[in-house]
Amino acid sequence: MTFLADAQQAIKDAGGRMTEQRRLIVELLAQTTEQFDAERLYLTAREQNDGVSLATVYRTLNILEAHGLIAPHYVSRDHERKYYELSNHDEYYHFTCRNCRKVIPFRSDRIQALKAALEQDLGIEVMHACVCFGDDSPA
């Protein structure tokens, strides 16, 4: 199930049309591994087709988000821009380095264990959670 196919389906299901601009945007996203924002995506898209407007990028991102193909990424403490990541990711986690501000992804099955334990402890189903360490304020 490719990202493009999924997107195509989502758009069609919503009674939408697969335009040239949307195809380009979705193709670019399909190749994306890192997080991205509207501006960066817009600039990249422009390189291939200068008939893509920023408004269209925003509109397309909103559609993809609404259909769960991409999701906002809030690890970065930059509250100015809205960053996205693809939704078809494996379960993964990230640290943000206080010095270089880089987002460092990692895996650890310890976290799966924590999740299970918390569900047990608290009697809830964890769908999405944010756990904050440290008692000092982030930079």
Next chain:
Amino acid sequence: MTFLADAQQAIKDAGGRMTEQRRLIVELLAQTTEQFDAERLYLTAREQNDGVSLATVYRTLNILEAHGLIAPHYVSRDHERKYYELSNHDEYYHFTCRNCRKVIPFRSDRIQALKAALEQDLGIEVMHACVCFGDDSPA
């Protein structure tokens, strides 16, 4: 060590002055247990003293954040506003309910254990981390 005293100290250390407006804002914050944003704080402050402007609220929040007395709170997926929480909190965590959107705080020493284990595993010092559960996209 009261919040007000800490704030007073922080402002003084920065060569600042404790004005009537700042005192009011800080006093309101000292009584705050939930997360807050500039707008809500502004409206509350207005009830006590209608000579407090939104600009002053923003400026005061920026000072308090710079001095580590409050910290931005990014659990909420509302990327429109900037939410804060007091920094002098114990280590605590929160779930966001997908249905009612409420932020549910909780404690669990399991997380302290996870933190220690990750530091061991990865050879880093955890100051602040965000751990995301679930492979489906958040609402």
Next chain:
DNA sequence: TTGCTATTGCAAATCGTTTGCAATAAGCAT
């Protein structure tokens, strides 16, 4: 092809937050 209507680019609008400026007030020195 034709026709209906979703989509586009543009520019103007919005929303939260920041900033320039002239007036005011903290608080130190007297």
Next chain:
DNA sequence: ATGCTTATTGCAAACGATTTGCAATAGCAA
């Protein structure tokens, strides 16, 4: 207390990211 220096204020304009109104364009089903 009084005066002086300068940080702080309120206001309104500026800002940057995102959204939206509109007339023109282009999917796509018949």
